[in-house]
Amino acid sequence: MSENNRLRDVFDAIADPTRRRLIRLLAEAKEIPLHELTAQFQMGRTAVSKHLTILREAGLVLDRKAGRETLFRLNAAPLREIQDWVAFYNKFWSSNLLRLNQLLEEEDE
Known part of the structure; x- marks a missing residue:
């Protein structure tokens, strides 16, 4: 997604502490599956997925399918x-x- 096509403001996306923590976790690893990200929080998979969606809409997160899993990685360019x-x-x-x-x-x- 190009910067012109972002659906969400980057400042809005990083305003939440959970999303900032997700960004930190993604920055520390090349790619992380959803279940490993979820294990880092005291919330369910659906809640973590919603936060990842907001980060994806801001262009901060990229994802790809690997078999049955979705792997997430940081796209730091919008920062x-x-x-x-x-x-x-x-x-x-x-x-x-x-x-x-x-x-x-x-x-x-």
Whole structure:
């Protein structure tokens, strides 16, 4: 799914702690079957599947069939949007803190 065809906003998809944990688990492994992901949570297979669907709609998760199992893997490319957003504010705060520091030094003189 291309970034233009995403069904769900990446920020919305990562807003839930369960989905962030799923992303972490997927980042640590090449591919994971649904039953192994479900074993990491205190919720049923259906609930984990719903979270994976939201991540898939945001383009963060890819899946493939392997026999009777579905294997899931992370597609980290959409996370670039979040990285860019955070980088902008990192630059914003660095710049403002530098100006504040300069003002404080001028006051001390």
